[in-house]
Amino acid sequence: QVQLVQSGAEVKKPGASVKVSCKASGYTFTNYAMQWVRQAPGQRLEWMGWISAGNGNTKYSQRFQGRLTITWDTSASTAYMELSSLRSEDTAVYYCARHPPGWGYFDYWGQGTLVTVSS
């Protein structure tokens, strides 16, 4: 069965970087894109960016341009989301979600990773 398992909670200081991993299983990793979505406490879902299937091209929300890097290691079936220059407003649960190419939805989600930014 399809599973996306994310790395554990992180506590970071303002200005630092965080890298969250998302290990996929149960399907051919490179046949699907991977999206990243975050949710601040009590707030709505916010789309961050994606890495496309096959060629690994990336697209980021303008809100995170210059701070966000999404990569993947196909040999490990793992996607990564790295956010730099962290500030308190980046405190949120970060989710990875599988995206079938050519379709406009996210069908499987990771369990979420809480990133807390605090001095």
Add this chain to the structure above:
Amino acid sequence: QSALTQPASVSGSPGQSITISCTGTSSDVGGYNYVSWYQQHPGKAPKLMIYEVSNRPSGVPDRFSGSKSGNTASLTISGLQAEDEADYYCSSYTSSSTYVFGTGTKVTVL
């Protein structure tokens, strides 16, 4: 990219029908049939409920249905049940090759 607009809350009694709207622009909801809906219970990851405006993934009850008219998409829950109490988010592909989520709607079963 501004968030899609949803009502903050909708409520209904068990067995009733409710509808949640999701309003965007011609650059997102109105321009593509890539509208999806997600259910989120407290402390849990979102779950796909509707994709491509009106399609239900396997395992989603048929009391959930979706539609779209112009720049507004809608999610209808018929025969409301206690377990439907959750937050619901719409999402759309955009003309910038990005995605945008709605503001979210809290559904309360009275």
